Amino acid sequence: MAIFSKTCEYGIKAVLFIAHTGVQGRKVGIKEIAAGIDSPEFFLAKILQDLSRKGIINSFKGPTGGFFIDEANLKRPLSDIVEAIDGDGLFRGCALGLKQCSEINPCPLHEEFKAIRTRIYDMLHTINIDQFNQELMSGLLSLKK
Amino acid sequence: MAIFSKTCEYGIKAVLFIAHTGVQGRKVGIKEIAAGIDSPEFFLAKILQDLSRKGIINSFKGPTGGFFIDEANLKRPLSDIVEAIDGDGLFRGCALGLKQCSEINPCPLHEEFKAIRTRIYDMLHTINIDQFNQELMSGLLSLKK
DNA sequence: ATAATAAAAGACAAATTTATCTTTTATTAT
DNA sequence: ATAATAAAAGATAAATTTGTCTTTTATTAT
Numbered sequence: 001m002a003i004f005s006k007t008c009e010y011g012i013k014a015v016l017f018i019a020h021t022g023v024q025g026r027k028v029g030i031k032e033i034a035a036g037i038d039s040p041e042f043f044l045a046k047i048l049q050d051l052s053r054k055g056i057i058n059s060f061k062g063p064t065g066g067f068f069i070d071e072a073n074l075k076r077p078l079s080d081i082v083e084a085i086d087g088d089g090l091f092r093g094c095a096l097g098l099k100q101c102s103e104i105n106p107c108p109l110h111e112e113f114k115a116i117r118t119r120i121y122d123m124l125h126t127i128n129i130d131q132f133n134q135e136l137m138s139g140l141l142s143l144k145k
Numbered sequence: 146m147a148i149f150s151k152t153c154e155y156g157i158k159a160v161l162f163i164a165h166t167g168v169q170g171r172k173v174g175i176k177e178i179a180a181g182i183d184s185p186e187f188f189l190a191k192i193l194q195d196l197s198r199k200g201i202i203n204s205f206k207g208p209t210g211g212f213f214i215d216e217a218n219l220k221r222p223l224s225d226i227v228e229a230i231d232g233d234g235l236f237r238g239c240a241l242g243l244k245q246c247s248e249i250n251p252c253p254l255h256e257e258f259k260a261i262r263t264r265i266y267d268m269l270h271t272i273n274i275d276q277f278n279q280e281l282m283s284g285l286l287s288l289k290k
Numbered sequence: 291a292t293a294a295t296a297a298a299a300g301a302c303a304a305a306t307t308t309a310t311c312t313t314t315t316a317t318t319a320t
Numbered sequence: 321a322t323a324a325t326a327a328a329a330g331a332t333a334a335a336t337t338t339g340t341c342t343t344t345t346a347t348t349a350t
Contacts (some may be wrong), residue, residue, distance in 0.1 A: 156304045173299085174295095175296080176296095190298085193297085194298060194299075204298090205297080206295085206296055206298075207294090207295090207296060207297080208294065208295040208296070210295075210296050211297080216319065
């Protein structure tokens with residue numbers, strides 16, 4: 001198992017890709033995004049539609065249309081994307097899937113996972129989308145392979 | 146998304162349950178385990194067969210048969226179970242699923258996830274199976290609900 | 291030896307995730 | 321107005337995960 005679902009992996013990569021092309025004030029089409037992050041085009045389209053409907057990314061139809069991310073959305077933490085796709089199970093759920101796991105009714109892993117959950121939570125809430133633009137532009141970071 | 150797959154959640158809970166009944170030098174049948182951890186019986190059977198085949202837990206057929214965990218296996222770290230079921234993606238894989246993600250070809254989340262991966266790795270390798278027996282026996286920990 | 295017991299193995303099915311293709315709608319440029 | 325473009329929406333399907341049931345094999349007690 002990976003940390004995120006495939007859907008979420010594609011979603012995050014696509015959002016970072018859109019943000020980074022947006023630095024040039026440029027909208028970008030699904031084909032270019034899919035190629036840029038090495039993901040199945042039609043599947044990614046579905047994911048971006050979903051994020052778009054939820055207002056996390058922005059889009060226009062028609063010629064000169066495409067996806068982009070406005071100022072407000074650029075400031076979003078990564079957790080917004082993760083939550084929209086995978087939910088909050090990663091940083092809120094019980095490691096053993098117990099509905100009623102808590103401080104007073106802990107599962108065996110409760111204490112040891114607490115710190116990790118917090119850590120993941122903090123990270124996803126601290127990082128925001130435009131944070132990587134600089135490094136992405138200069139080719140220091142990879143979104144494919 | 147949860148941290149572990151359902152299969153892995155059931156697997157871990159079952160192993161802890163078997164270990165804890167084993168304290169009384171007692172083998173335990175699939176029905177009792179499934180009831181004890183609130184999991185689908187036949188599905189769990191498959192999981193335990195797999196762990197048994199891999200030598201991570203022990204079993205005997207026939208009357209007086211059942212599952213148990215021998216001395217050596219009780220000393221195993223939790224990571225052995227997780228790896229046997231979910232693989233090592235959780236503490237080794239790239240957060241964005243990139244095959245070639247590394248220090249020299251990092252994905253955008255590489256640096257920030259490094260610490261978390263290490264943390265999860267350490268935790269799963271530090272905890273061993275019989276570690277919870279005391280608290281499980283005294284009812285301080287929950288394996289169901 | 292035989293019947294009873296319990297795990298192992300096999301076969302199948304539902305549910306979910308991942309992926310593909312087609313049609314529709316909104317927008318732009320001519 | 322019309323044609324071209326690109327996302328949105330709809331429909332379908334493959335693959336994987338999760339779950340269920342039946343048959344076989346090993347072991348024990350009678």
